[in-house]
Each structure stands twice: as structure tokens, then as C-alpha cells.
Amino acid sequence: MSRLVASNLCIPGRLEQTSLEVDAGTLTCLIGPNGSGKTSLLHAIAGIGTRDGGVRIDGVDPWRAPPSVRPRLITFFPASRDVKWPLTASDVIRLGGEGEIGPVIADLDLEAFANRRIDQLSTGERTRVLIARALAPRPRVALLDEPVANLDPLWQLKLMEHLRTLASESGQTVIIAAHDLDLAGRFADRLIMMSSGRIVADGGRDLLESGVIGEIFGVERRDGAWQPLA
């Protein structure tokens, strides 16, 4: 049985009725142009602002799980990097729920500023702290909205590598929304392409070589780079 079973998710005006199954130990990338419904699908799975449809994680309904249990089932990292109060980086990570924060601080190389206030960090550093918050409870399903945005090229690679390791070695299910097709093609086990609030293609990395990319994004690969369709 799949780790994540989502059925009949729907957010009126943003996400058409969508069902989805995702296996344990996989890294899935949602790709699609702006406004295609990637964030809405992540919201719908996490039960944010909608209760249409249903979600099961290993047979358990995460939407009904109380705050003491929920972060171990599913966590969500939003595209917003906003932190409303000046907590320290480690206090921000602890807001994610109970559990050790030591390992995730080491994984994302946060030792140097774990005790600094979040408002004194750069956007990239803050992004890593907030990702650590979502990963610290070791959720069975981690949903991350644009995790590599604001990160420098080295950290984009390091983060994607780390998410892959979480999937392949710890058996966690990682689903991210991403704009970088090259990163997605390099690290993802599965690509789900969205357009106008619905899933239009679903497959492996070879999806990037198919004509559907040109149809949806209006780009094609020429001379080793993504270029507007000729």
C-alpha cells in the first residue's frame, strides 16, 4: 500500500478534484508554471484551509491527529519566510513539535547561528532554519513549498541531496514544489506536472524530455539550457 493516499482533494477556484498516491521513501517534485496549483495541492494534502476529500498516511487520517501527534505524520514548509516574533533559530525549530533538534541542526549546518535571533539572519539562513523546523519531527510525509528559493547554488544542491537521503535512507516521503526543472530532473524519483489547478502529467525524470514541457511551460531544451519555444 502507498504511504500517502489522497482522494478527491479540492479547493474551489484553485485546485480541481485531485486524487494521488505516493510511496514511502520517495522524493516527488510538483512542477508547473506560476498559478498552476502546486501550493494549493500541498495545502490540500496538509489540510490547510480546506477539508474537501480525505488523506491517509499509512492508513491514519492526519487531519484528525492532534498537535502532539500531527508533526510526526506530516509537516508543511510554506513559501513565506516570515517569522512574526524575534525568536532564536533553535526556538523556531522547536516550534515544529517535540523531538530532538540536534540532528537536523547538524544536517543543515546550522550550528553557527542556532542561538542567534531569526531576524538577524539572512533570508537564505532563515530559509534553512525554517526547513529544519519542518524536518525536525522526522515526519512520515514532508511537504515543502519552494524549499530551494533564496538558497545559494551550493545550498540548493546540498538541500536536494539531503532530501533525497531522507527519502532513500530514512524512508520518509518528501514532496516539494519546485521551479528549477534541472534540480527536479536530477534529484526527483517522480515528477508531477500541474497546470490550471490539475495534474496534467505524472511520471519519472523522462517527463522532462517529453513534449508536455513545451506545452505547459512554453520552453524547450536547446544548447543545454531551457529556452523559450522557438
Added chain:
Amino acid sequence: MKTWLALAALLMAAALLSLVLPWDALGDLFARDRQLGWAVLVELRLPRMLLALTYGAMLGAAGAAVQALFANPLASPDLTGTTSGAALGAVVTAYLLGFSAPIALSIGSVIGALSALLLLLVLAGPRAETGTLLLAGLAISALAGALTTLALALAPSPFAFYDAYDWLLGSLVDRSLNQAAFAAIPAVVVILLLSRLRGALDSLTLGDEVAQSLGHDVARLRIWVVVLTAIGVGACVAIAGAIGFIGLVAPTFARRLTGGHPGQAIIPAALIGGALLLAADLMVRLAPLGRTLPIGVVTALLGAPFFLWLVVHMRWRLGR
């Protein structure tokens, strides 16, 4: 732990001082007539101390909860119009509807406070920017103030203005133990209930989306904070009038003790708020002016400069 003990000790000291100061008159009385001394202590000073302690604590806790909810350090019951709304509710109940029993005043006050808070949510939105929040609060305060004056002007009693003046500016004087209990009991219950929401309020630090993904029902949380704050502040205003700035000052200091966590600051803010209002009341009693100042005037005189400092500090931090 040390901070908690220090805060509790501070509060106890303020409460004890509030009972015995000024000592001259009380000592004199005890020397002449022991029974009369006790009567003054139990029937005059004890209710006043209890009222100051619980009203201050209520303002501190309500300030902390509302600031956490709006994610804004300038949200407080007075600046956002909650206390003015409560005062309007009490004035309408007492002078236009003609009910003066404490329970009627409390209900009127709570309805007033609730209306003001709901209006604020509608006008400013749930995650208001500072400017919008303060403007909406100002508008609600102004409206409630004008309506209060109107209600007093239309009141059948020709002495309504004179009668309501002291109470409107906040006063802890000459309240009975029974009256104090009408404020203190709801205040204590509300503070404890608000403190149960601390985890959810802390999670709002990361925004509504994350709080929801962590399993907190943000819409229900908002309703709880608004209703509890209205009940607690309303009950206190009905007995002791509108007292400002404690709800702004206490949470700011409390968050320094909780590493910035807005929800965990609720109980420390209550302890600090209680100590602050006790201290302000002591100043009222000990000030060598020959007459009693309304306590709301004292908290405003001390709180307004703090408010200005907070505004400048925020401007400086935002780099504008």
C-alpha cells in the same frame, strides 16, 4: 524557574505593600481601635488590592494574547478599543437601560468589549499591519468614546456625567469585596484559559498556514481569544472603569522573559500586569497631592511615554 520565583515575589511584595501603605493612618487606627483597623484592612484595602492585582493581571494576559493573535506588539486592549467598547457597554447598561447591579454591568461591558473586538477583526483583518491595526483601533476608540458621551448626555439622570467621570478614568476606590469578586473571578478563570492556548498562539509565530499544518484550528483559536479577552476585560472594566497601557507594557516585558515566545508570555504578562497596577495604585495613594488621582490617569502618564518609545523602537528596527 528563577524568573518565575522573582516575578511571584515581586507580585507578593506589591500586594503586601498595597495592603499596609500608607502605614501612618492604618497604624494609628490599629493603636486606637483594633477592630476598626481590621475593618479598614479587610473592607477597604483588601478589595482594592485584589481588584488592582486581578485587573492588572487580566490586562497583562489579554495584551499578551491579543498581541500573539495579531502578531503585533502594539495590539493591546486599550489601543485596539476593547476597553472603550467595554466602557460604552457599561454606560449604556447603567444610564440608558437603568440596570446598575454588578452582573448587569458586567454583561453590558462584555457585550461592548466583544463588539469592539469583532469590529476590529472586520476592519483590520486577522493579521493586520501595525498601521491598519492602530488606525482601526483609533477609529473604534473614538467611536466608542463619542457614543459613551452621547449615552451620558441622553441619560435621564442630570448627574450622569459627574457620576461617571471618576469611573470612566478608572478607579479602584471604595469597591466592596463582593464587587471585587465580580471582576477577580472572571479574570482569574480567563487568564488560566488563555494560558491553555499558549502553544497554539506560539505556533502562529510561523504564520496561519504552519499553525494549521501543526494541527491547530486557527479560526477557532481566534474566536476563543476574542471571546475570552472580551469576558475578562469586560468584567474588570464594569467594576473599575477603563485603565490603559498595562496591556501594552506588561507583555513587552514578559516576552523578554520567554525568549520572545508570545503565547508563553501570557502568565508572566499577567504577573507583571498585576504588579504594575498595584504599583500605580500605590503611587495614587502616596502622591502628596492632597487628593486622589484617577488611576487611569497615572497608568496613562507612565504608559504613554513607553508607547512612544515602542513606536520609535519599531521604526528604527524596520529601518524607516
